[in-house]
Each structure stands twice: as structure tokens, then as C-alpha cells.
Amino acid sequence: MAAGTAHLETSTGLDNRKLLMWLFLGSECLFFGSFIAAYVLYRGHSTTGPYPEDLVDIPFTSVSAFVLLMSSVSMVLALASIQRGNVRNMQIWLFTTAILGTLFIAGQAYEFTEFHHEGLSLSANLYGTTFFVLTGFHGAHVTIGVLILMSLFTYSLRGGIQQKDSLNIELAGLYWHFVDIVWIIIFTLVYLIQPQ
């Protein structure tokens, strides 16, 4: 996370790293779009069970979705804190976000094992294939996000993040919120809407 203020003077006036992050997110739209497309194309086409309606546990997943959503709130609060120079609050919110993210991952791990017990595996049918890979890649993104958050947190404990470095938090936040909106879509398309 080097490159501080020196490069702020750019042709567009926009920070290089922030531009990079938005380009990355634009590109990620096609990444997740591809996985989601495979899921949607194959939904309801599994030739054998187990089928989603036998497995999904809406109350449980709703809680997970809620956890991730709230982590977005705490993330943005972390940003708001550091932009006002409040390192202490920023640390608290950052840590909260990481914890919520970890909770979400734990929930996913639990869900995966449950499904596996019920006989859904990667190779069981189209549902297993598309479900595990789509949510798995999302989970991987969350995991990376948690790593980034924890790194920033540790770094800030050593005094590495001050008000002028708020961009670091902003960038991590953009990534984190993006991962959250992907889950908003997944939650609706994969869990709430079941094929007839």
C-alpha cells in the first residue's frame, strides 16, 4: 500500500489506485456474471437429486446474508471514521467487519458440510456443480477480503494508517461492498427463487 500522495496529481485528478479498483470491479462483473449465467442456465435441469428445494435452509441463509450486509455497514463506518481522523473507531469497525466476514465464511462452511451430508457434491448433478462453484468463488472472495481487512487492521495497530491514508480503507471498502452486492444477487437468484 505504498504510493501515497505523490501520484495524486494525475491527468484526470483521480487517484491511480482508485481507478484501478473500479476497473477491477467492472471486470469482476463479467467474472461473476459468467458463473451466475451457468447457474441460471442449468437451474432445474439436474437429472438426479438432491434438488435445491430439498436442501436450502432459508432462515439460516437469511442470517448469513444479513451478517454480510451488516458487515458492509461496519465497513463504511470504518471509512467514515478514518476520514474524520478517528483511528480508534476505524480500528473497531474494521475489526467488526472482519469478524462478520469470518462469521459468514463459517456459515458457508457449515452449509457446505450440511449439503454434503445430504448427498450434494460437486459431481452429484448440475445443481451441485453450479451451486458449489458459484458460492465457492464468492466465498473465496470474502476470504480474501477478510485477509485484507485483517492486514489493514494489524497495520493500523502499528500506526500505519492515518487520516491521510484513508484511501487504503476506501479501496478495501469498495472491494468488500462489491463482494456484498454479489451476495445480494446470489441470495435472491440461488436461494429465494427456486425453479418451479
Add this chain to the structure above:
Amino acid sequence: MATIAAPRTSPLAQALRDTRAAAEHNPILNWLATVDHKKIGVLYGVSSFVFFCLGGIEALLMRAQLARPGANVLTADEFNRLFTMHGTTMVFLVVMPMSAAFFNLMIPLMIGARDVAFPRLNAFSYWTFLAGAIFLNASFFTRNIFGGELGAPDGGWFGYAPLNLRAFTPGHGMDFWALGLNILGIASLAGGFNFIVTILNMRAPGMTLFRMPVFVWMTLVTSFLIIFAMPVIAVALFELTFDRFFGANFFNPAAGGNPLLWQHMFWLFGHPGVYILILPAFGIISEILPTFSRKPLFGYPFVVFSGIAIGFMSWGVWVHHMYTTGLGTVANSAFGISTILIAVPTGVKVFNWMGTLWGGSIRFRAPMMFAIGTVAMFTIGGLSGVTHSMVPSDYQQQDTYYVVAHFHYVLFGGAIFGLFGGMYYWFPKFTGRFLNERWGHVHFWLMLIGFNLTFFPMHMSGLLGMPRRIYTYPSDYGWNLWNLMSSVGAFTIALSVLIFMINFLYSIRRGKEAGDDPWDARTLEWTIPSPPPHYNFAEIPVVHSRDEFWHRKYQEDAQGNVVPVIAGAAHAPEVAHGDGDGHGGAHGDGHGIHLPSPSFMPLIAALGFPFIAVGLIYDYALVPVGATLLIVGLYGWALEPATEEE
């Protein structure tokens, strides 16, 4: 700067700083740790040329086998592996990285910058590319190659499902293919992001978007295509990887999977992909043609907008590779029309290039020969593309040698000719010497003749019903003569490439001295010394017009006639004081310009990928090793300061 990086005093940090310092002086470490866009460009260029020879040798082997009916140079199995590797190599390891070489070498110089936006990301992109490329070619050894068993993938360069599944292509060839392409994709993505940010953000004062050289524009469009198209193939390859390694069902018909999903995803990448391959060459010749016609590019805004239009339209034509899969009349009609229409913006470009020649004072130097050759040969390929887009008649030509003819005309006649033009054009900038002009012409004519001799007959063999990807053919189908011509032509091309190589090696030491502005050129890169100092511009230039350098040298009198700017009469070129680094302008000798320090972290991180990939195939124990390298590299990267303080 993040000065509070790793604690200053720790021995580890000190050791790291020492290594970085050593990299400034040791010639080998210097290349391994370089973050200088020019050196990375050279690395890209040299590597991709090596792969060009490799892909070419694969082609020569195929042509030797196909020279006569029923020949026995290669077995069916070897032939299949060779065309797969040939296509994959030429697309992913030659044209794309060679274009990236030009992006690296030229973009900062053309927009008046000292480096790209993210120098270390740039190095990472190169090392990842190299790792992926070597990994992919290592697949030749997946079987006992010394015992006469050729390894390598055997699914064709577009690896259609379900042939790409383990049940039908056992062995590790396709594993290397899937994982290797994904590594290469990461490299391209990193480059794509970097150049978009560089072009948008690092322009010299006064370099507005519509004063940028067309090459910069085409790089911008190409980079956008890369960042939006690459994720799609990445996902397709991930899905394939899951199918092959973990028994997933994405493309498994037995479980209800649809093999056509693979085709959609591949071509959703693949068609924007072909413009990724051609637009850089378009950009290069848009620089060469004006320089040697000695007049500005005709219709600059049209050329730029048509490039953007091509970028957008390339997203709406992918199904033209799938006409014969039975998608139905509606899909075929819609995509037939959209494919036909893409000829319009491309035609605009061709005609504007011709307009550039019109009324010029044309100097036929070697770069110009290749640029003109590009326009002519690409047009032939584009036109056969239009005949392809005619859906019902394409039912006859799809998967025949007519397609092979089409895409070699656009890929070789367009992209490779254009890239060679770029090499002749910018060689003097980076070496201070000319490539030998006479041998350049010999190279050009031999290559032009050999190229047409190779690929024009393929239209014929295709129309006479010769399918592609066949390792042998009977003698009574009327294909013999055409194939023999193709084979002779292929070896002619090889000869011409050999001549180029000799010319290159000779000229780099003994070539005629060129000076800073050997071609009387028009753009910023020619304002600085050849070879450029590592800081590129001692003073960041201020740009007042398109073709900035030309306007510093010439002006037009009241009648529109061109007269030179009398030295001293005009105002001296304006420079931007207080340049981007905030250190104030340097004074001639470049002292006081702070450039990013060398770094080993990109290399370390990139090394992680092949470990992970090999681990997935042979022994999971290697996966954590690779992951560790990756993570260590990335953390080191994030924590080390971009520029060490002195």
C-alpha cells in the same frame, strides 16, 4: 509514501533493501527486478519472438506433413497436438504479448510519462506471462517425448467441450492447457488494468484525449477489451478445471450439461479477443503511415471513433463462430447481420489509411513497406471474413481451410505484418541504430510472397471441401497442388524470418547510427534521445497539439505550405515545471528524478502460479508452496516502499 513499512531496523528489512540496491548494479538481478517499462517491454518482445519461432516451427512440421497426400511425417496424434499448440501459442504467446511489448515500450514515451502507473504490476504481468508460457510449453513433456511420445494438449485451440473432458482427452495435456491459459489470463488482465490507468492518468500536460497518438487510443480500446473479455474465458477455464479435476458437470452431457455453453463462453472471449489481436497493429500502422507519407493521419477522429466502435461491436458477434451448431434461425440472422456490420468501422479505417497516402510524399522505408502490406493483406482477410459472415454459405466454409485462410490473412497479414512494421519503426529509438534497410526490404518481399503463397491457396483447398484439422488427405480430392503450394510458402516465410533475425542481431551492434529523430517523425517519443534515458523525459513536455513534435519542427504559412520552424525563432518547447513527482524539473542530466526502485516481489509472486498449477496436476503438496510464494510476494510488494530513500 508509506514510510512506516516494515520496521526500519529489522535485519530482514535491511537485507531486502540491500538486495534491491544490488539489483541496481548487478546486470542479471537488474533484469529480474526491473520495473522500468522499457526493459519490461524488451523482455516481452524477446520472449514473444522466441515463441513465434516455436509456433512457426510447429506450423512448419504441420506443413511438412500436409505437403503431400498420405504423408508420414507426423502421426495423427502428433499432428493434433501440434495444431493445438500452434494456435494457442500464436494467439496467447505471440500476438498478445508482442502487442504488450509495444504497449510497454511506447505508451509512456508517447504520452510524455516517466513510467506506467503501476511499475511493479507491470513487472508482475510480465513474469506471470513468462511463467504461464513456460508452463504451457512444458506440456510437451507430459509424455515420454524422448521415447517418441509427444505430450501437449490435443483439444484444438478453442478446446470444445466435451472433447476437452478427461473422458475424451485423457492425459495431462489439456490440464496444462486449462491452467496455463488461466495464468496467462492473469498476466493480460494485470497489463490491461495498468495501461488503462496509465493512459487515463499519466498524460503530460496538454495531452488531451484527442491529442493522443492513435496507437495510444488503440491500446486503450484493446485494454478495455482485455479487462472485460478475459474474465469470461477465465471462468470457462475454471469450470473446465473443475470438470477435469473434481468431477464437476459443467460440460458433461451425461449429467445434462450443455457443451454449447463452452462455445458461447469461449467465443464471448474469442471474438473480442481477435480485436485484441488486431487493434494494436492498427495503432502501429496508424503511426507509421503518417510519418512516411509526411502528412497527418487522414480523418483522425474517424479512425479513433471507428476503433471504439469496433470495440463495442466486437461484443455482439460471437455467435458467428457457432453458425453450424444449430442455434436456430433467429440467432443466426441477428448475429449474421451484426457480423456484416462490423465491416463498416473497419472499412472506415482502411479508407482513412488510404487517404493518408493520398497527396503524401511517400518514403518507402522498411517500416512503411510493412504498414502498407498490413493494409493490403488485412483487407483480403477482412473481406473473406465478410464472406464468412454470410450464414448459409458459411455452412459450407465453416471448419474448412477457407477459415484457416481467413484468419491467417487477418492474424498474420494484419497483426504480424503490423508488428514487424513496428519493430522496424521503433528499433532506432531503443538501440540508436537502424535495422538494415536493404535486408528489411528483402525480408518484406520474401515474407509477402511466402505469405500469399502459403495462405491464398488455402481459400481454394477450403472451397474444394478440405476440412481443417486433418492430418492426412486422399490424393484424388483435388487438394494436392494447393497444399504443396502452402507448404512451399510456409518455408519461404521461415526463410524471411531467418533473414530478419540475422538483420536484427547484426544491426543491434553494427547498424547505421540513427540519431534521435531518424524518420522525421511526429510524436513525442522522438523528442528524446535514442536510446531513451531511464527517466525518459528530463523535463515533462507540454503538449499543444496532435502531432506535437511535428509542430515543433514545421509550421504552415498562409497558403498552407509547410515551412520549417527556424531555430530560435519560435518559442522553445514549453515544459511543465513541478512535474508529477513533485521534485521539480530535472536539469538535462536527469538528476533529482526519483524513479521506482527495482523489486523482486513481482517475480516472487508470479512464481507462485506455476507451482500451484503443477501441484494441482501432480501433487497437491506443491499447492501450498505456490500459495506461499504468491502471498509472500504480494505482502512484500504491499509493504516495501515503491521508491527506496537514498
Add this chain to the structure above:
Amino acid sequence: MTLAEYRRKRGEPVLTEEHAEEHTEKHPGVLEYTQIGLILFVITAIEVGIYYVGLGFNTLVVSLLVLSLIKFTLVVAWFMHLRFDNKLFMTLFITGLFTALIVFTVVIAALHGQLV
């Protein structure tokens, strides 16, 4: 000298640069963020509620899609600041999003799949 400054000096139009300085200190505060968070929570609750109410399939699908779209927009506009930030960011993101939406809709339609 930045391009923007240079342009202003010469009286040339400043394109995307004009927003450059604006985006400081116009961020919403803790209160707004918490409010948005609350709205997100409520919408999620409604979504789950709808799921159990047992609407007809089509109504269910449409209302769920609309609701998640609202959530999506809220997060992007406020938490990711697209509402306040430079338009270039919006353009880049929307380009990716819409490209994905359009091309994959076509892919699924061409393969005769159902969209929901």
C-alpha cells in the same frame, strides 16, 4: 502542473477533471450510513417474508428481483459512493455490469434456457 490546471490556465474545457476536487467532505455521515443499513435490513426481511407468504411464482420472482435491485443500488450508490464520486467510475462499473447482463441474457436465450 496537472492536465486540469494546465487546461484551466489556457481556458480550455476541462472534461472529466471538473469533479476532481469535489468529492472531499461531501460524504454522508454515520447517521445516513446507519439509516441505509437499516433499510437494507428491512428489505432483506421483506424478501424472506415474501418467500414464505406464498405468492404466485411470477409475482414472487418479480418482487424479489425488484427488491434485490433496490438493495444493490443502495449499496453501490451510498456505501461505494458512486452517487457522489466521479462519473468516470460510474461509467466503468456500469459498462461492466451491463455488458455482463446483456451478453449473458443473450447466451441463455440462445441456449433456450429460462432466465429465472
Add this chain to the structure above:
Amino acid sequence: MSDVIRRLRANAPRLVPALILLALVVLLLSGCETDTPQNTFAAEGEVARKQRDLFYWAMWPAIGVMILVIGGIIVMCLRFRERDPNSLPPRQLEGNTPLKLTWTVVPAIMLLALGVPMVAMIWDLGADPSPDAYVINIEAQRYSFSFIYPEIKDAKGNPLILDGLQDPHIPVGKQVAFHLKSNDVIHSFWIPRLGGKLDVVPNNDNVLWLKADKPDTFHGECAEYCGIDHATMKMLIHADAQEDFDKWANEELLQLNATPAPKPSKSASVTPTPAGSATIAPTPTATPQGTGG
């Protein structure tokens, strides 16, 4: 020697491209209409003929544009070459809007002229086969096409199956509807002189109809790379006049009734032939019952 090179070099810009262009066009024309087995110009069926005519409809304008562009380039290179190396640059012409609009609009119109008949033909050839079409079920597997004749049934109702070792027959003068089904990977069913190809895709059954004008023997070939022996996945189709075809069908029927049991059948997924087998292995075809199309 160097003198020769110099003279060649001086003249090359003029001669070589022109010669190449000429040679190319002559080459292209010389290939048409010869009587080789898979010549797509030598159409002998309605579909192939229409497709060839559409190809000409696109090819001639394309050749025209090619001559225009390359000819134009050559003319300009000759006319505008630099005569005096010390001359100043010429006038800096930056563009000409009417001209630029022309070369945007004219090609667009030309391309529209290609697009309209193209779409018409897509719908024409893409229409369902006529109800009286003769139906043949094709099952493709590495590396053969099996022809299954649902209308030629033995006493027990089993259809005639030709599994790639015997040449199939088709009737002339009427549509033959091929119902394409794959047992393993993607293949492509192609009989060039009768018409364009259609892929045989697992899980995506396609129907292709063709029509032969007169009795003849046609070469066909798998056109989608499908593995090691893709190159030899061929077929030879005999098109017979209706009475000859009926005669052939009857003989086959007699033979079919004489053979005791149908061949051992296999389920839809076929295990891959081990790599390295260089012969056309007659892979067992799918069950006769499962061939509804």
C-alpha cells in the same frame, strides 16, 4: 548481382503486388466448378446450390473491393512517392468530411445488400423439413456415422442400422431429413456437394435436410475436430432414383430379417477409444429404440 537487386527493387513496388493480385484472382477462379469429390462449387443439390449462389453474391463484391483497395494503394504508392529526398513535407491535409461520410455509407449500403438475401436464405433453409421428407436418424460417435432408417423395419420392428462399414443410400429428388444425435463428442455432418454442414452436438439434437438432384455418389466427412481419427471419419453416400432406392431397401430388409438378433447395444455414453488406435473402429451404435430424434 547488386545491380540486379537494385533494378528489381526499383521495379518491385510496381510489379509484385500487381502480379500477386492477378495470380490470386486467377487461382480463385480456376478452382471453381471442377469435378472433385467435395468441391462446394460443384453443387448437386438444392441446398448446396443456393449456398453457392449466396457465396458468389458475397464473393464478387469482395473481389471488387479488394481490387479497389489494393489497386488504389498501388496507384497511390506510384503517384505520391517522394521524388526529392530533401523536399519539405507536403500540404498537411487532415481530412475531408464528405469523403469520409461516403466511405462509411457506401459500404453500409453494400453490406445491407448482402444482409437481406442472407436473412431470407437463413429462414428458407432453416425451415423444418417438409412432411414427406425421408427421415434418417444419424448417430455419430468417434469415429463413424451410423445411419438408422426408421422406415425400413424388420418383422420385430427393429430399424435398419448401417454402422459405418456399409455405405448408406438416400433417395433423390426429395428432401432427406437427417436427425443428428451424438453419442460422445461434437461431430459435424457434412456432405459438401449436397449442402452445408450441421453439427452433431450431445444433448442438442439437430435436424438437417438435404436434397440430391440426381443419382450419384457423394463424399461426406466429419467436419468438427473430434479426436485422433477425425481425419478419417468419412462416409460415402449413394443417392438412388426412387425405384432403385426401394429395391436397395428391400434387399436390406430381407437381410435384416435373416439375421437373428440385433447387435449388442450400448447406452448413450460411449467410452472413448484409446488414443492411438489408427483404424476406423466400428463403435457399437445406440439402442434402436432410443433413436426417436
